[in-house]
Amino acid sequence: MSLTLYTWQYCPFAQRTRIALAVKGIAHEQYELDITKKPYPDWFMKLSPNGKVPTLVHDGRPLYESEVIAEYVDEVFDGPKLLPQDAYQRAIVRLLIAYGGEKFLPLLYRLLRNQDEARDEELRAQALDAWRWLDARLREFGTGERFLFDAPTLAEYSFGPFFQRWRIVEYYRFFEIPDTPEFARIRAWRDACEGLDVVQGTAPSTETLIKVYADYARNYDNAKLPPGSRFSAFDTQAWPLEDRPMPPRGLRLQASRQAH
Ligand SMILES: N[C@@H](CCC(=O)N[C@@H](CS)C(=O)NCC(=O)O)C(=O)O
Known part of the structure; x- marks a missing residue:
């Protein structure tokens, strides 16, 4: 094989x-x-x-x-099942994953790439609506205490990486999940997903992700070169991570131009 x-x-x-x-x-x-x-x-x-x-x-x-x-x-392949045995639960996992790809992650990128500070609040509110939607679905369908169901499934394995990337938006766009009962279920799920050894063991550190996604905060995606930059922030070979200072919080193209 x-x-x-x-x-x-x-x-x-x-x-x-x-x-x-x-x-x-x-x-x-x-x-x-x-x-x-x-x-x-x-x-x-x-x-x-x-x-x-x-x-x-x-x-x-x-x-x-x-x-x-x-x-x-x-x-x-053999080994622990990634999807639940129960067909309805399998469908719920797929439903959440579809929402993750179609809505939850695009909202992250929209806020991260936004260059108009006046729009941040509106985009943060839209993002919070998506977190609220997920919180409601977890309450509606969840049977587990912290996970969606009793044990982690592909839902946790999919959202774990997404939650880790939301940390980038916390850093650059001051996005926070309110510590209120309304978000208690999604917060607990976020922590459970991020806390899984396999999620942590397959991810770079938050600091690394923040450095690598710095060009996104300047609205330059997928290794496109922002004006005035010698290297893409994605290019960790040409520009080693250990040589880079932490980018400033709230980074945008305008601010970074003024800084140099
Ligand atoms: N829907 C795809 C998305 C994969 C994706 O967007 N991969 C990005 C990296 S995160 C990529 O390969 N980008 C390279 C490119 O677009 O040139 C999946 O779930 O596999």
């Missing part, structure tokens, strides 16, 4: 795949794609026509989209 994961260590979706493989205990090769070097090699585009990590190649057969990969891995 051969299994190779094409990954990028800072990507929350690739982390979901790394978590799935770690929970199942599946030995595999890992190939770190340099997402700052475009166009990607032809051989990679043949495996992954959307040009995205994660991409998993199992016995020569490629697969992409982290949710699809996780379910495939769960079906094909």
Whole structure:
């Protein structure tokens, strides 16, 4: 059996795949794609026509989209189940994951990339609505104390990486979840997801994520070079993380131009 994961260590979706493989205990090769070097090699585009990590190649057969990969891995390999046995619970896990990809994460990027400080409050309020929605779903469908159900599932393994990335927005856009009863369930779930060993063990530190996503705070995504920068913040080879100071909180393009 051969299994190779094409990954990028800072990507929350690739982390979901790394978590799935770690929970199942599946030995595999890992190939770190340099997402700052475009166009990607032809051989990679043949495996992954959307040009995205994660991409998993199992016995020569490629697969992409982290949710699809996780379910495939769960079906094909032995080890602890990533999805619940119960069909209704499985559906709820998928429902939450769909919301994560379609709503929860895009709101994170919108707030992080916002350059108009006057709009921060509105975007923070929209983001809080999404957290509130999740809190309500956890109360509606959850049967667990801290996890959604009794034991972690793909819901926790998917949202763990997302919650870790919300820390970036706390830093750059002063986003906070109010410490009120209204958010008690989602806070407890966030802490439970982030606290899982497998989530922590597959993620860079918060400080590293803050440094790597500094260009997003200046609205330059996916390794695009902001004016005046020699290197993309994604380019940890050309610009080693240990050589970088912590970027200022509230960073935006305008502020960073003034700073240099
Ligand atoms: N829906 C995809 C999203 C994957 C994704 O957006 N990966 C990003 C890194 S976080 C990527 O490969 N970006 C490279 C590019 O767009 O060039 C999944 O769940 O796998």
